[in-house]
Amino acid sequence: MILAAVPRLRAFAISLTGSVDRADDLVQETLLRAWTHFDSFQTGTNFNAWLFTILRNLFRSDYRKRKREVEDSDGMYSQFLPSLPEQFGNIELAEFRTALAKLPPDQREALVLVGADGLSYEETAQICGCAVGTIKSRVNRARTRLAKMLLIDGAEDFGPDAETAAVLSRDAVD
């Protein structure tokens, strides 16, 4: 049962950490935690959502620790990107991945859970420990921002200068 959840946990973890190695360590920690705390899982509730919650919480506490050590956490995220598998060898997708990496973590995780994993807004809200409305607005902002970044990158005549790019990647620290 736990094993079946591993592929999705990895995909989510990679989207959080931006690094396959860190993601796999995070998944391992999650599995151990789930195993030892299995009695706290309430039968009848969504098992996958429970695992996602554990993984996210572990990531958050680890992330806070790292953030104290490394100021520029966004920069850190993107620096890991080249280590992601190049299974598509597709420029479009590479661009998309870079844009995704520039989203604020809150927006990225909401977008990934809803838009990629296909969880409901309710499940995602439960995992992220916030209101359904908050998730909806994060997903919306994430989409809008991605669209802007992708459009801007695609149109050379109004390509972003460095300052705009910096603003786009940091202006929603909410």
Next chain:
Amino acid sequence: MTDGKQESKRPANRARRPQSKKPALTPEIQKQIGRQLRNLYTGVVQEGVPDRFTELLRRLDAQDTPKDS
């Protein structure tokens, strides 16, 4: 030029670039975003379960129920 400190309170609209006439989030673009998001995600999902996790869970299993193994 990173004066991000002051702006972080308010994710200000004023920081946004002047918009082009087209709205950024057309249904077409939204569809594209969804497709690429799922591509990225399922790419990882389709890698299946790496050996280290199969091995880990096998060990945990064996630890938990020694008689069964």
